[in-house]
Amino acid sequence: MKRALCLMLLVVFVFLAGCGTAPVRQEPEIPAKRPVSEYVKPDETAAIDAYDPWEPMNRRIYIFNAIFDNVIFLPVVNAYEFVLPTFVRKGITNFFNNLMEVPILMNSLLQFKFEKAVNTFGRIMINTTVGLGGLIDVATLNDGIQREDEDFGQTLGFFGLGPGPYLVLPILGPSDLRDTAGLVVDTAVYSLMVGELIDLTGLGSPEDDILNYSLSALYAIDKRSNEPFRYYKTGSPFEYDLIRKLYLIKRQFQIEN
């Protein structure tokens, strides 16, 4: 796992070094008729502003993600969707969702949201047993118990931690420092679960790299398959700014609920 992470980071940094080199100016610049200096005052904040001190790096990672998405991620996802019938893919989605409910349960408890905790616990119980190990989301059927939405980033926010700098993660996309920390914790809990599961079912050893990589890859492909977002589909040259704003608003709302 560590080796793969290092390799991925290396690829990202090689890419970052290559892109966005200073463009060559050929003719002298003439000030704009509506210059930024006249319209944007440094002491005023605009609706679109966000705390983004790492913006140059973030914008490069955003571009990297867009290219990665088009060249590798989406073609793989398309092949996955082409090969596997819908009900199999649905089962895979449900299976991973069921595992991810453990961090949801943990975070509901940490925020003293006991109703959410009870719901989530009920869902895990029903889906793991009647739902054949999580393959079928029985709990949601017939207006049953809906899935809750909690994660460790929200738990940190619940206890008053601000988002910190906005951060675009390689491949994973929009985040912030707090939510990245949250993601690490949630992923650790999830990995622990998967390790236990592998042990329990006797599928292999939890240290089996190939098994772990395959599961992680399947998890990523499943997630992307269920995510309708496509880069540069907004048709706005300001997509980076719009996505940043939307992400931060959405997170703020999730924390408040």
Place this chain on the structure above:
Amino acid sequence: MKRSLLILICSMLAGVIGGPAGAYDYKVDDPYVATIVGTPEVLEWDKLPKKVDYELLGLKVFPDRPTPDVFWYQREFLYTLSYQKQEAPLIFVIAGTGSSFYASSMIFLQKAFYGAGFHVICLSSPTQMNFITTASATCVPGNIVEDSQDLYRVMTLAWEQVKDRIKVSEFYLTGYSLGASQSAFVAKLDEEKRVFNFKKVCMINPAVSLYTSANILDGMLLQIDPNLTPEIFDRWFNERLARFGEAYRLLKEPPLDHDFLYDAYRILHKKGQTPRRENLAGMIGTVFRLSASNMTFTADVMANYGLIVPKNRVLGSADSLTDYFKVANRTSFIDYFNEFLYPYSKSRNPGLTKEALIESISLRSIESYLRNTPKIVLMDNEDDLILTPEDLAFLKDVFGARAKIYSRGGHCGNMRFRDNVAHMLNVFKN
């Protein structure tokens, strides 16, 4: 959740439907609500195919044009094709201001026409970023005559690209909002060039005068506050966004469509919340302003005009655009007209007056053509927000019996309503 929502909508509508049989059942009588919320799901055309397969196709319209680094992702002009296996009529659909073929209205029309047996080619608006960067001859949109020439060029190239694969019986054309106005000019151009020989052209909620309609839409923002300052706008906008947080969570897809702000309102509306008039108008104005910002910035960079970005500055792919975005947000469509489109047009045509340019980008400039061309039909609403009473009178006078004017619907709000879709499809079948 879904079911309770449905019950809620039904009970809400129970009071308003159930008028006399044959009457117009689209009952959203506030044009602002209609424009934003559109048609309640239960009243939508229900013969839509669930999913329509389409191909995303690309064209190199100007093979020698370099792509600026900042628009590195705009390498080709994109459009979509949905085709029937057998011989069928082909319809071109032109999107409204700032919209691409991904806009929800475009996807709706794609499904409606495909379901009715057409091959469908969906085209982004000449005011949309992908169009400006790859398919506009001048890269300065807004002059409807030139924009329609650009449209005709991509339609011809698209037809070249697909004609070996599909069997076409005859050609049709439609568009909504600005796309409707453009379809009239495209139809006129086709009378000379004769590539398609359109059998029928349907204009849905066109602008009569681009300048007047843009002025009305620009003015919507002032309904938030007559003395609107950037500070007041930002405060208002942040309040709206805070309210939307709730709606975002209920959206199945992330709200990243160009009219994502409308989507949030649709959800709030379904929950029975009625926003105040000034907030509705403000949101229509905001969405329009966002389209104008996107267009102005894109055109400015492509034409190296120096309105917002200093002339001759070369922007890199990862340069921050946030400050330009803020300036663009303070630039209305009328500002764009006065400070960019008009001076730019004048530099190419020194005798041009502002009044002459305004007149030339209006349907009035092709009045006699519209009056005498039976194949062009109109669908519009009495309470369309982008028309003045004079504009509406002009349309009624020019189109006469070829106009279907509904009593309600705002601007394009009733486009998905079952009666409207039935009428639209009927127009093309006769």
